[in-house]
Amino acid sequence: MLSYLIFNSQEVEIGMKNIFYLLIVCLASLFISACRLLDTEKPPEAEQGVLDLxxxxxxxxxxxxLDGExxxxxxxxLEPSLIENGDALSSDYIKTPENWYKxxxxxxxxxTYRLQITLPEEREDDIMGLYIPDVNTAYTLWGNGKELASNGTVGINxxxxxxxxxxxxxxFQANEDVLNVLVQVSDYYQRKSGWxxxxxxxxxxxxxxxxxxxVAVEVFLVISLLVMGLYHIGIFILRxxxxxxxxxxxVCLAVAMRTLLLGEVLLVHFIPAINWELSLKLEYWGSCFGIIFFLLFIHAQFQEHMNHRIKxxxxxxxxxxxxxxxxxxARVFTEMMLLLQLFAGFALLYLVIVLVGAFRNKRKGARLHMIAMTILLAFVINDILYYNHIVDTGETVSLGLFLYLFAQSFILSNVFARALTQSEQLSNRLEKVNQTLEVKVEERTKKLAETNEDLEQANERLEKMHRSRQELMSNISHELGTPLTSIQGYIKGMLDGVVDRNDPKYLQLVYDKTLFLRQIIQDLRELARLESNRMKFEFVDTDIHTFVQRLAETYRxxxxxxxxxxxFENNLPPEGDKMVELDPxxxxxxxxxxLFNARKFTQAGxxxxIELNETREDNASVVQIAVHDTGQGISPGELPKVFDRFYKGKSNNVKAEDGAGLGLAIxxxxVYAHGGKMGTDSEExxxxxxxxxxPVRDSKRNTRIT
Structure with missing residues (x-):
């Protein structure tokens, strides 16, 4: 109890050095966002419907x-044939990207938009990619007379x-030195038009x-915001x-929802059947509820500095x-977007004023709150200017929220670090008190031993002193046990996964999870590259017996x-080498x-x-590399699923952190990229x-790279 009183009697202070570091990080982020405005190298732009590359x-x-006129x-x-036949009416030139109502x-x-792009001769036969942004609100796109993409249904009403x-x-493949891009666009559902x-x-x-x-950046932001949001809601459920x-x-969940509906519009990829009107409502709701929760969050911490009428x-x-x-x-509420942006800016500005007042009254954590909120306000103002086409820095509120979360975590970390320091100081003080008592007992015992005349009185006094010492030690142990039990409870809570809000190590828990997601993303990216034939392989002619034998010795x-x-068992015929074209x-x-999967499920003893055989598949000679284990086996119902993504099996007792279930799929x-097949046999x-x-091939062929 003594440590608790000491802890609450002192205000936690944030060092100016740490605040300076945070400010440098925030300003660096703003500088990165502004670099696009300061870029002196201007990309080529279309002029009067022609872009020369x-x-x-x-x-x-x-x-x-493809910006420009x-x-x-x-x-x-208009369709491409109408323009080629001269059936189109007179045209204008319009600047893009821009809303046509401006x-x-x-x-x-x-x-209908049209752009003629002149290509270098060496690019005519290349496979090209065209990234089509969010076009409002339906479009059909042609390239050299061929329909390439569409979104929604274009109509005249x-x-x-x-x-x-x-x-x-x-x-697509241009097949010509000129690429004619034609885009039909229609909008009758919201305030924005064009792209x-x-x-x-x-x-x-x-x-x-x-x-x-x-996509990787947005997935990281969304997952991080969801984890942080659910974590804090879980803390509220416990406290x-x-x-x-x-x-x-x-706040975290509202911004996560808004992020899902901006940029790559990931929510539509996750739920393709989602209604367009509903997705737009969710995007606007994300902004509204984000500001509402921000106001309530600051009010919960600094309510005495906030005017209730304004709130x-x-x-x-x-x-x-x-x-x-x-x-x-949508055609109604989107027209009020500017009003929503203005009130959002005023609300965040008011919160900065509230935090300034809290800082002047030396409220704990107000200084860092104020700096972080100011930076967030700058990002919000940037987004307002961006969505009104005044600047071209991109959406940045998600980054601003991350900086704000960092500030909050920094405050909690300092509070807990100070609490631990005070607990250590208390332990040292109690240890000194204990040593002082021991010295006093020894002095009094010596004095009693030297007093022979009053032996009984001395013994009685010694008895009293001994009992007093026991009671004092009991009291000290009780007082010492309270903070030690509290510290032990924090540690046990962290080990059990029940984390207090003052625990600075919860960031490590979040960081470990993001490392695991990052590994999943990396594995998924590798798997996607393999499935889309974008993985580069370096094939060389290899004696398969020598190759597999070397691997066996390496991992033995x-x-x-x-x-x-x-x-290692080699069952290949002794005559001749079996050459296989593979990427080693x-x-x-x-x-x-x-091998490592087999080791994971094979008990000691x-x-x-690893066995090497020759067999035939589809009337062709192939070598088979097989790994046998004597583990627990796989049930017949699970066998067809072992090569599926994220599948680990009901009998898999390995912790989730040991693997994501992508190894066999990759x-x-x-193997498929090498022209082979993969399979499994098992008995429980x-x-x-x-x-x-x-496949076995002729050993005289040369090395190739694909």
Whole structure:
């Protein structure tokens, strides 16, 4: 109890050095976002419907935006044949990316865009990729007269069209030195029209890499926000007295929902059947509820510094706006977007003022709160300017929220670190008190021993002192036991997964999970590259017997170190070498995956065998590499699923952190890329055999790279 009183009697202070570091990080992030505005190298732009890339396209991995002046046919839905035959009416030129209503046209209507792109001769036969951004609100796109992509249904009125929006990628081969891009667009459902982000053209691999990076970043942000949001809501369930964790979790979940509906619009990829109107309502609700939870979060911590009338005014506005979104169609509530943005900016500005007042009154954590909220306000203002086409920095609120979360974690870490320091100081003080008592007892005992005249009185006094010492030690032990038990409870709680909000190590738990997701993403990316034939293999002619024997010797010690007998059996015919065209690194990856899986499920004292055979498949000679184990085996119902993604089996007792269930799926794809097959045989209680085949070929052929 003494440590608790000491802890609450002192205010936790944040060092200026640490705040300076945080400010540097925030300003660096803002600088990175602003670098695009300061870029002096201007990309090529279309002029009067023509974009010339003959001199610009020099490297394979280059991508180009199709920004600039496109031909624009207002209230005409033209197909390529009509334009070629001269049936089109007069056209205008319109700047892109831009909403067409910012020119001189109505925001509701339909039109046709056209752009002629001149390509270098060496790129005519390349497979190209075209990244199509979020086009409002339905489109059909042609390339050199061939329909390449569409989203929703284009129409000349509201009843004929069907809205839909999310970015797409299309792949094609130009076959000419000129690429004519034609886009039909219609919008009768919201305030935006045309497109607000750039089309991107490049090689298929460059465009896919750009898309993969965008998706990876957004998936990381969404998963991180969901984990943090659910974590704080879980803390509230365990400690409902502190409502700030509930509101903070609500902020994370609201921003996660908004992130799912921006950029790559991942929610549509996850749930393709989602209604367009509902997805737009969810996007706007994410903004409304994010601000509502932010207001409640700051109020829960600094309510004495917040004017209740102003707070209630903001809450009533954003709650009312959320209801307004619910009961009105998109063509109505989207027209009020600017009003929502203005109130969001004013609300965050007011929160900064509240935090400044808390800082002046020396409230704990207010300084770092104020800095983080100021940075977040800057990101919000940036997004308002971006969505109104004043700046071109991209959406940044998610990054701002991450900085804010970092500040919150920093505050909690400092509070807990100070608590531990105070507990250590208390322990040292109690130890000194104990030593002082021991000295006093020894002095009094010596004095009693020297007093012979008053022996009985001295013994009686000694008895009293001894009893007093016991009672004092009991009291000290009780007082010492309280903070030690509390510390032990924190540690036990962390070991059991029940983490207190003052625990600085919860970031490590979150970090360990993100490392595991990152590993899943890496494995999935490798699997996707294998399945889409984008993985590069270096094939060499290899004597399969020598190759497998070398692998067996390489991993023999690692397997036998687990007290498992390891054998290599070569059942190939003795005449001639069996040459196989393979990528040594990738095939070694397959073999080691099978060996380590076998070791994982084989008990000490049992055995593992790697066996090399020759057989025939489809009237062709193949070699079979098989790994036999004497483990627990696989049930017949699970056998067809062992090569599925994320499948581990009901009998798999290995912890989830030891693997994501992607190893066999990746191995199977590698074998298929070599022209082989992969399979398994198993019997419950007797063990399993995993095998794969590789085609035998003529040993005189040369090395090739694909």
């Amino acid at each position: 003959t001199e610009e396209w020099q490297q394979e991995d280059q991508t180009f935006t 496109w031909e624009f046919y207002w209230e005409q839905l 020119e001189r046209f109505s925001n509701h209507g339909y039109a 509201r009843s004929e069209m069907h809205p839909k929006h999310h970015p797409e990628i299309t792949y 607000s982000e750039s089309f991107h053209l490049g090689s298929s691999e460059a465009i896919q890499n750009m898309r993969d990076k965008n 409902p007295k502190d409502r700030s964790t509930l509101f903070f979790g609500g 209630n005014m903001f809450l009533m506005f954003f709650t009312g706006f959320a209801f307004f979104i619910l009961v009105t169609p 010690h690692e397997i036998e170190s687990k007290n498992i007998e390891f054998r 690194i990738r095939i070694e990856q397959v073999v080691t995956n099978l 049992s055995g593992i065998t 191995s199977a794809e590698i 209680g007797k063990g399993s055999t995993f095998y794969f085949t590789l």
